[in-house]
Amino acid sequence: MAFGEDALDWGPAFDEDASARRPYLELAIGYRLLAIFPAVRRILQPILAVAAGLGLGLAATAIAGENPWHVLVILARGAFGSGYGLGMTLFYSTPLIFTGLSVAVAFQAGLFNIGAEGQLTLGALAAAAVGAVWPGLPWPLAPVLAGVAALAAGMLWGAIPGWLRARRGSHEVINTIMLNFIAAGLASYVALYVLSNPDSQNPETRPIGAGYCISQYAVFGGAPVSAALPLALLAAVAVWLLMSRTVLGFEMRAVGQSEAAARAAGIDPGRIQILALALAGGLAGLVGVGEVLGNAQKFKVGFSPEYGFMGIAVALLGRNQPAGVVAAAMLFGALHKGAADLDMETEHLTREVSMIFQALIILSVSAEGVWNWMSARRRAVKGVKPVGAPLEPGVAS
């Protein structure tokens, strides 16, 4: 592969994270000198990986018989070329910020939240239910109440696997996945039998009252960009503050790093795990604000194109850091929107091509081992460095 080899050769290929796991303490001082480089590398490596993934994706479109340059132009124009295009990009990005943060927060506490899909389903359902049951509530009480309902429903759906993990020892991966199915079933039941919309053939709830609707921004040419976007950015800032500035954030990271060390320091790891998954669920639940109050005005079964699972990819690409999550969510939102245009404007490509791009980006981000291997091989080819004059010889017998 031709990209960025030079940029990678900053020094010995020590994987900063893996090194801590190995007892190569002799190298302690050597690592310290490398410490400045990983900072650069942490930022540059995902960017290069994204470029590589996009490049591979474009190459794949060539196999499908399209001109890659042409494809890139359509992608970029679709995602950013007009107020409406940019608006749709932001509309898709907003839920991804929430779900990406959700996965990232849980991950920082050492938990894998695969349940964002179920949490956001219940969050949206709760917001829609509040709006359908009390349609007469006035603005601004109505959207705040619906938002709190979305948050609370998501938190509940996160706290359940958190409690099961902390107090019963059952793994959160299994439980969050299973709760996704329960959430989907519950939401369908409510939409079909409890709050069903009498004016529609579709499985959806009754519309919410007018007082619930949050404003859409006119500059985006009708794209449903609502106050949910600033809310998502605010959530990212809040998560950043929580994780880096508060006692609770510190304790969450401590548990994520080492449950045993946290316990020995007097932290109750179980309590932290429940809180972390509840918080993760709440963040995912807030997806409901943009979808129900800012877009559909109701809960539609199957509204999410798997935002919850895309959140895992977003968190991975964003390295579980709030700023990274926002950037990754924007990228995936743009791909999602751009790929919709490819569907219309090219002969051989459908919108699913966005999944291929996402997959290739994730693969190249994950291929850290390949990068390290390449830089190690490069050094081997260059040969050993001279050490300078031999130092004082040891005392031989």
Next chain:
Amino acid sequence: MTPGVAPAVELRELSKRFGEVAANAGVNLRVRAGTIHGVIGENGAGKSTAMKLLYGMLRPDSGEILVEGIPCVWSSPAEAIARGIGMVHQHFMLAGPYTALDNILLGAEPVRRGMVDRRAARLKLDALARQYGLPVDWDRPIEELPVGVQQRVEILKLLYRDARILILDEPTAVLTPQETNGLFENLKKLRGEGKTVLLVTHKLRDVMAFTDHVTVFRAGRVAGDMPTSQTNPQELANLMVGRKVILNIQVPPAQPRPESALEISGLTLAGAAGSRHRLAGISLRVKRGEIVGIAGVEGNGQSELVQAILHPRDPRCRTSGAVNVLGREVSGWAAARIRALGVAVIPEDRLHEGLLPERPVRENFLLGLQRTAEFSRAGVLNSRRLADAATAAVSEYDVRPPDVDLCAGHLSGGNQQKLIVAREFHRRPSLLIAAQPTRGVDVGAIEFIHQRIVRARDEGAGVLLVSSELDEVLALSDRIMVMYEGRITAEFARGAASEQELGLRMGGA
């Protein structure tokens, strides 16, 4: 050295750099065939790097490696193994659920008609085990075998691959005194059969008792090289550290205060039937201003005792009996509440329980102190004050390198331990529970940590010292209690017990 006979191993001007740091800077080392050769040095002195170069895990930047007189350039350990070199790592490379036999065969399976020929392997291994006195139950899964036997499996793995030169990296770190003696009997037998043993360690006692020749590493170079019979522990310690070291600190007599720091009565922990992991009616009292040492071979309930004191809520530590910490009955208390009384803990497993290895020193200093008024208010951390306190502590406790942004996992074992001591003493404890406080720590740091523990005592803390190092218990404790199979079986005042007597009591006599 006998002229004409090539040394088993010779390193000439071997150098290896990591970035700007010379881990080895012109190392010269000759190991005579058929000897046990000690390689000692503090953590970070370059002894492990030299062994990794010899074993092919690393490539030298310059210099030569000669094995039995033949210059060798390895590109992988496989080539070193093929030339008769084997290494037992400090952390064993064994697959837990596999049987001892399969662990030995793994990677070198004898194949007959496309099947693993376990019968032939077993015959060869039985012969080896008999020849070297290394009996192993071949069919038991590794994880069910005691650590000493696991080490035997590692050694047999090398012998099965026809190793003539055996490198053992810190082999006694995980062994009880009895197992240590067993290991060295085995090594002597190996030497008798013409094998060469390279013993990498930082324990002076092991080197003095069991090696023929010793090489001292310091700061990437060889600082001394002599027959073991012509040196003594003090000289070796001075060479390792580069200055005069006090091996056994002189502890002035205690001035205990009347009030208790810790009072335990009838503490009992029911374990699975037949397991040693339980406590049977433990009663003891630690006054403020005294050090009470718990001596015992590891696994006789010491860890359970510490856990039962600190985590009364944990169902695994649930006990009957009363624990009174600094005048408060703590049954049912949360761990954090007990610690907040002024209890400092040096946990026995430093990397697992004491530190967040992938987080910077600064955050490790905060661990457990995050809710104190000094470092947070209304749930918000005071980063500036933390940075100042961590920087001050790192310099006061001589944690090297003095960089609070470095990951704790990148510090050497001794410096990690000093960091933990710095953090725990920042509480100004009234009760200190120190479990194996100097395990795997180099000589200079041991001296330092011992002095700090004594100082804490003199400032009025009660100290419960749990250690399997006899020297440590004898040097520090004002009273010594011996634990055997979950009971306190003997108690001695300072100076009342000899090493032999204590050793016998630890063995259950």
